Amino acid sequence: MRKVEEAEAVVLGAGVAGLTAAWLLKERGLRVRVVAQSLGEASRVPVALVNPLRGKRFTLARKGEEALEAALRFYSRFVSLHLGVYRPVPKGEREKVAARLGGLKHSWEGEGVLLEEAFWLEPRPLLERLAEGLSLQRARVLAWEPPYLALEGGGRVRGEVLVYAGGGQGAHLLGLPGRYIPGLVLTLLDYFPRAISYRVYLAGSVLGGSYLPHQGTPEAPPPTEGEAEWLLQGAEALLGYRPKVASAWRGMRFRLDGPTLPGGMEPPGRGIPYLFPVEGGFALTGLGSTGFLYAPWLGERLLSALGW
Ligand SMILES: Cc1cc2nc3c(=O)[nH]c(=O)nc-3n(C[C@H](O)[C@H](O)[C@H](O)COP(=O)(O)OP(=O)(O)OC[C@H]3O[C@@H](n4cnc5c(N)ncnc54)[C@H](O)[C@@H]3O)c2cc1C
Secondary structure: OOOEEEEEEEEEOOOHHHHHHHHHHHHOOOOEEEEEOOOOOHHHOOOEEEOOEEOOOOEEOOOHHHHHHHHHHHHOOOOOOEEEEEEEOOOOOHHHHHOOOOOOOEEEEOOEEEEEEEEEEOHHHHHHHHHHOOEEEEOOEEEEEOOEEEEOOOOEEEEEEEEEOOOOOOHHHHOOOEEEEEEEEEEEEEEEEEEEEEOEEEEEEEEEOOOOOOEOOOOOOOOOHHHHHHHHHHHHHHHOOOOOEEEEEEEEEEEEOHHHOHHHOOOOEOOEOOEEEEOOEEEEOOEOOOHHHHHHHHHHHHHHHHOO
16 A cells, blocks of 8 residues: 555645645645655746736736735745836827836836836746755656545655646646747847846747747647747847847646636635635746746635635
8 A cells, every 4th residue: 555645735736826825834834745756847938927907908917906915925035026117108098007006116218107016026936945854855746636645656745735736738627728829939039137028028038929829738849939029029129139049938828718617616716716725725926927926926825715
């Protein structure tokens, strides 16, 4: 008979969602164990922007101000945050954009707006720091069988509460319906201490912001020249020159098909569909391109949902 490991809370997944939730649970005094086959998947993106003012339309993300505050509070304990995201605003749209800023701290500079408390960070050191303070078991989960996770090789882990934070790779374990959106990030020889974002973004030594049409499976397609060219054109429009490329990183965003969550699951996150009850606990997933913005805020919501 294989040994069964036990903890009060068992988190499946060591990306930004799982590690953040695990830290917050641990700080409430719980015995927490994280089980994951690798340290993040989508969360291994070379640079993450934490920017609540989304897209070309400058839409303020739901609960964006609260999420940004929670993100500042949490991540600043582990890594340096590079504050300030500059968003060029197209001519004639200043009034419209000004009306969308909500309570975000900002200042107008030249042809754009500087979001003073939005920031970028390097996810990989963040994941490592978070993992250092947690009990992390490297294993592949084959089945979600509350109160157990069944592992490859025959072992099991038992949790009074199970938290699914397995991103797109593990979504099949719970039958979560979703879509996978490939994106490409180019690393550059240049360095941009302050992030600039319009259509594409430049932050640190990366250029990102590409979205391929969504697909139904998590397998990543290879990077294409068309995507790289689109990114470089976007960078040229912002900078007036083409930055030189060092390498390319392909990642897959995962979004849930919200209204069709299995078993009529209801999100407790006040209209944010990334945190919802599942058999044996909660799922915290489907964060699309906003995982780093929402993970700390959702982790706090998880504590409330659990009554801890
Ligand atoms: C190109 C690109 C650029 C992005 N840029 C940004 C950005 O600038 N800002 C931002 O906020 N977000 C950005 N994102 C989105 C962000 O990366 C994701 O929202 C976030 O990383 C999702 O985190 P997660 O913890 O849910 O999942 P993941 O990071 O995918 O982690 C999943 C975890 O579950 C584990 N796992 C899965 N299945 C199993 C299994 N069967 N057994 C064991 N372990 C398992 C994996 O090993 C991993 O540890 C970007 C994404 C991409 C692809």
